[in-house]
Every structure is written in C-alpha cells, then in structure tokens.
Amino acid sequence: MNIEIQESSIQQQSAITITGSKSESNRLLLMQAVFSTIGIQNISNADDAVLMQKALSSDADIIDIHHAGTAMRFLTAFLATQPKREVVLTGSSRMQERPIKILVDVLNQLGAKITYENKEGYPPLKISGQEIINNKASIKANVSSQYISALLLIAPSLKNGLELNLEGEITSIPYINMTLSLLNQLGIETSFHENTITVKPINKGVSPITLTVESDWSSASYFYSIVALSAIGTQITLSAYKENSLQGDSILVDVYKEFGVQTTFENNAIILKKVSENKAPKVFNLIKCPDIAQTIAVTCLGLELDCHLDGLHTLKIKETDRLQALKNEIEKLGTKVSITDNSLIIKDCKSLNPNVIVETYKDHRMAMAFAPLGLKTNIIIKKAEVVSKSYPDFWKDLSQIGFSLKEN
Numbered sequence: 001m002n003i004e005i006q007e008s009s010i011q012q013q014s015a016i017t018i019t020g021s022k023s024e025s026n027r028l029l030l031m032q033a034v035f036s037t038i039g040i041q042n043i044s045n046a047d048d049a050v051l052m053q054k055a056l057s058s059d060a061d062i063i064d065i066h067h068a069g070t071a072m073r074f075l076t077a078f079l080a081t082q083p084k085r086e087v088v089l090t091g092s093s094r095m096q097e098r099p100i101k102i103l104v105d106v107l108n109q110l111g112a113k114i115t116y117e118n119k120e121g122y123p124p125l126k127i128s129g130q131e132i133i134n135n136k137a138s139i140k141a142n143v144s145s146q147y148i149s150a151l152l153l154i155a156p157s158l159k160n161g162l163e164l165n166l167e168g169e170i171t172s173i174p175y176i177n178m179t180l181s182l183l184n185q186l187g188i189e190t191s192f193h194e195n196t197i198t199v200k201p202i203n204k205g206v207s208p209i210t211l212t213v214e215s216d217w218s219s220a221s222y223f224y225s226i227v228a229l230s231a232i233g234t235q236i237t238l239s240a241y242k243e244n245s246l247q248g249d250s251i252l253v254d255v256y257k258e259f260g261v262q263t264t265f266e267n268n269a270i271i272l273k274k275v276s277e278n279k280a281p282k283v284f285n286l287i288k289c290p291d292i293a294q295t296i297a298v299t300c301l302g303l304e305l306d307c308h309l310d311g312l313h314t315l316k317i318k319e320t321d322r323l324q325a326l327k328n329e330i331e332k333l334g335t336k337v338s339i340t341d342n343s344l345i346i347k348d349c350k351s352l353n354p355n356v357i358v359e360t361y362k363d364h365r366m367a368m369a370f371a372p373l374g375l376k377t378n379i380i381i382k383k384a385e386v387v388s389k390s391y392p393d394f395w396k397d398l399s400q401i402g403f404s405l406k407e408n
Contacts (some may be wrong), residue, residue: 002357002408003384003395005374010230010402015237015269018220018397020213021247022390023175025049026070027153027182028211029056030078034157035202038186039210042240046216046390062088067095067319067362067389070146072123076103077150080112081157082129088117090124094362097122098317102140103147110134110162135160138167141195144314145172148197149179155199156188166195171314174248174288181246185211215240217249218365219391220270221295224252225372226401227272228259229302236401239269248289255292258282259299279305287311294369297326297344301335302376304349313342319389320361329370332356352377364389374403 020042026049032038033056043049048068055063055075063079065071072091079087090096101121104114111132117124135158139148148166155162170176180190180197187207189200215238223236241250243265253263253270260276282300286293286309293312300307315322323344327337334350352373357380360366364386371394373379387394399405 001383001385003371003381004406004408005371005379005381006404006406007376007378008374008403010226010234010375012233013235013237014401015239016223016397016401017239018215019046019391019393020044020049021216021218022046022048022070023178023216023218023247024182024213026052026074027149027179028213029053030074030153031182031186031206033078034154035186035206037206037208039208041210041212042215043213044216044390045392047388047392048390061086062090065089065091065095067092069095069098069319072098072100073103073144073146073150074153076100076114076125076127077107077154079127079129080107080114081132081154083131085127085129087127087129088124089127090117092362094319095123100125102143103150106137106139106147106151110137132158133160136163136165138165141166141168141170142313143171144317145175148176152176152179152183152190152197152199156183156202158201159203161201162197162199164197164199166197170195172248172288172290174246174251178246178248182211185209214242214245214247216390217241217245217247217252218291219394221249221252221292222368222372222394224256224259224261224272225295225299225302225369226375227261227274228256228299229372229375230274232260232274232276235271235273237269237271241265241268241270249292251289252292255284255296259303279303281306281308283308285311290314291365293344294322294326294365297330297346298369298373300346301330301333301349302352302373304351305346306349307344307346309344310342312344316341319363320366322363322365325359325361325363325366329356329358329366332358333373354378355380357382360384360386362386364391368394371398371403
C-alpha cells in the first residue's frame with residue numbers, strides 16, 4: 001500500500017490519543033512472563049508488542065518474531081533462562097542481518113547455551129534453556145541498550161541476581177534507567193553506580209501489582225514535527241503522557257523548543273503549540289535518543305534549516321541502515337546530505353521537489369518521519385503499512401487532524 005499525501009493544511013486545534021509505549025510494554029510483558037502476579041494496562045497495540053505477547057505464550061519449538069528487534073533481544077535472554085526448553089528463535093531476512101553476538105556471548109559466559117543455526121553472530125539462534133548460576137558479566141557500554149536491558153530484565157529471576165559491568169561510554173542511558181525504574185516499581189532492588197549495575201535476585205516472587213503503560217513518546221515525535229512545520233498558533237493535544245516520563249524520547253520537549261514548539265502538561269496530556277519561528281541551524285547529540293533522529297532531520301529539511309546530528313552509530317543496525325536511508329530519500333527531495341558512521345549533516349536546504357516517492361525500507365520510522373512533509377508539498381510514502389510495527393493508527397490519526405491522504 002502506498003499513501004499519497006496531497007499538500008495539506010491541518011486544523012488549528014486537534015487532539016489524538018496514542019497507544020502505550022512499546023518500549024515499556026515489552027519490558028513489562030517480559031517481567032509478567034517471569035512473575036505472573038504482574039498486571040498491565042494500556043499495552044501497546046504495535047506489531048512489536050503483539051509479537052512479543054504471542055511469542056511469550058507460545059510453546060512451539062520455533063518462534064518467529066519477524067521484524068521485532070526488541071523482542072529478539074529480550075526473548076533471547078528470557079528463553080536462555082528456561083530450563084528444559086529448547087527453541088529456535090528466528091525472524092525476517094532483515095532480522096537475520098542484525099547482529100546479536102554481543103548479547104549471546106554475555107549470556108553464554110553466564111552459563112547459557114545458545115548456538116547459531118546459520119551465520120555466526122546472527123539469528124536464527126538455537127537456545128537450550130538453563131538454570132543460570134553465574135552472576136557477574138561485562139558488556140560494551142556503547143552497544144544497543146536493548147542488549148543491556150535484556151540482561152537486566154532476566155536478572156531478578158537468576159539464582160544469584162546479576163552484577164553487570166558496562167565497558168566504556170554508555171549509550172542510551174534513559175532506556176537503561178527505564179528498565180531499572182520498572183524493576184524498582186516491582187519491588188526489585190537495583191543499583192547503578194558509575195559503570196556497574198547490580199540487580200538483586202527476588203526468589204520469593206513479586207507481590208501482585210498492576211502498572212499502566214505511558215503512551216509512546218517516539219510516536220509523539222511525528223506530531224512535534226507536524227506542529228513545527230505548521231503556522232504559529234497551531235496546537236495538538238496528545239494523551240496520555242507523564243511529565244516525569246521514563247522514556248528517553250521525552251527529551252522531545254526540550255529539542256522542539258528549538259523549533260518554536262511549546263509543550264504544556266495538563267490533565268495527563270501534552271499540548272503542543274507553535275509559538276515562534278527559529279531559523280537558527282540545529283545541532284543535537286542524540287546518543288541518548290537515536291530513535292527521533294529521522295524525525296528531527298526531516299523537520300529541518302521541511303523548515304529549510306541546516307542541521308548537524310551526532311550520536312547516531314546505532315542507527316546502522318536498526319530495521320534498515322537509517323543513516324543511508326535518510327541520505328537516499330532526503331536527496332530525492334532536492335537537498336544534499338553528508339553522513340558518517342555516527343552523524344548526519346544537512347546544509348543549504350533546497351525547496352522540496354514535489355511528488356517524490358519515499359522508500360521506507362521496511363522501516364516504520366522512515367514512513368512516519370517523512371509524512372509531515374505533506375504540509376509542504378505532495379509526497380508519496382511507499383509501503384506505508386509498515387507503520388503497524390509501532391503505530392498502527394498513524395494514517396488514521398493524520399487524516400483526523402486534516403491531512404489529505406489517498407491510498408494507491
């Protein structure tokens with residue numbers, strides 16, 4: 001399915017309810033599988049969370065998690081701790097190109113039994129569940145935080161807990177803190193001092209508790225972009241959000257001040273309002289929140305602003321190589337882009353070429369990041385159904401606030 005967006009003008013005021021964060025949902029779903037006394041409200045309806053639930057309830061010998069990267073990492077750790085269970089964990093062709101050796105090596109050092117079915121270092125994995133006794137491990141700190149969170153989430157169920165040493169500069173600290181905070185809410189004792197994280201075992205189980213998942217801040221990023229690209233006075237209300245969010249992407253509140261977007265917290269919601277124009281070049285280090293890089297880059301493009309984005313090294317191992325994908329598609333629209341393994345630079349923005357077909361590379365964030373440009377020109381988003389990975393209602397919600405959309 002392709003979505004054609006005719007150059008649109010949105011309503012001056014509108015409101016959207018966004019589903020629960022898939023990052024929080026998947027963490028809590030894994031903890032619920034470990035401790036059945038946990039209840040969860042407002043679980044994400046994204047593909048990743050649906051696949052996670054399905055996989056955790058499956059007793060099959062082969063589990064296919066398709067494109068769900070978080071599920072691959074979290075399930076690798078979980079299944080490794082299930083004695084007498086032998087499973088082949090696999091995914092899509094792209095998933096089989098995404099490295100997982102760093103996580104597998106740490107798990108095997110702890111006493112897990114995981115081997116590779118095909119290429120060394122990549123899924124599919126053959127996992128023979130074990131009781132894990134060892135409780136000390138080290139992992140590079142600049143890898144995907146999902147590797148680290150996968151280890152932390154199984155730690156309370158290990159006989160001796162876990163002491164995890166992070167080697168070097170730490171990437172995506174907010175996501176690690178999200179995991180630790182959720183563990184703390186369940187009564188699990190943790191500490192994070194300098195580069196060492198300790199999680200105590202909780203062999204007696206978790207007391208009954210129900211937690212509500214906050215709405216997804218990554219999904220909110222596209223509406224920040226829409227407001228930034230709109231006229232002064234445009235306002236969108238999004239629910240349900242917390243001012244003291246656990247999600248790293250809540251940094252959007254500060255980032256989009258630089259684009260003249262004001263955020264107000266009110267009655268479990270955020271109100272985004274365009275209050276000014278700010279034409280200064282944008283420089284951001286996104287090492288703590290790389291998932292919003294595509295949105296920010298496209299916002300700058302739409303406003304014809306130079307930008308320099310750093311801290312992006314993890315984008316090369318996402319659903320696609322997001323740095324190369326951004327370069328390819330932005331240049332179709334008429335502006336040259338420079339990339340390195342860690343950065344993206346846009347200079348001398350040109351007027352947008354109309355009727356460009358944007359490839360999405362089976363990457364949900366490519367589809368959603370480029371959609372706001374429909375406020376500036378006609379644009380076509382190819383294979384637009386990919387948004388179901390994290391935000392199934394995205395196109396419906398855009399239509400609701402005034403975007404002119406046509407399927408073809």
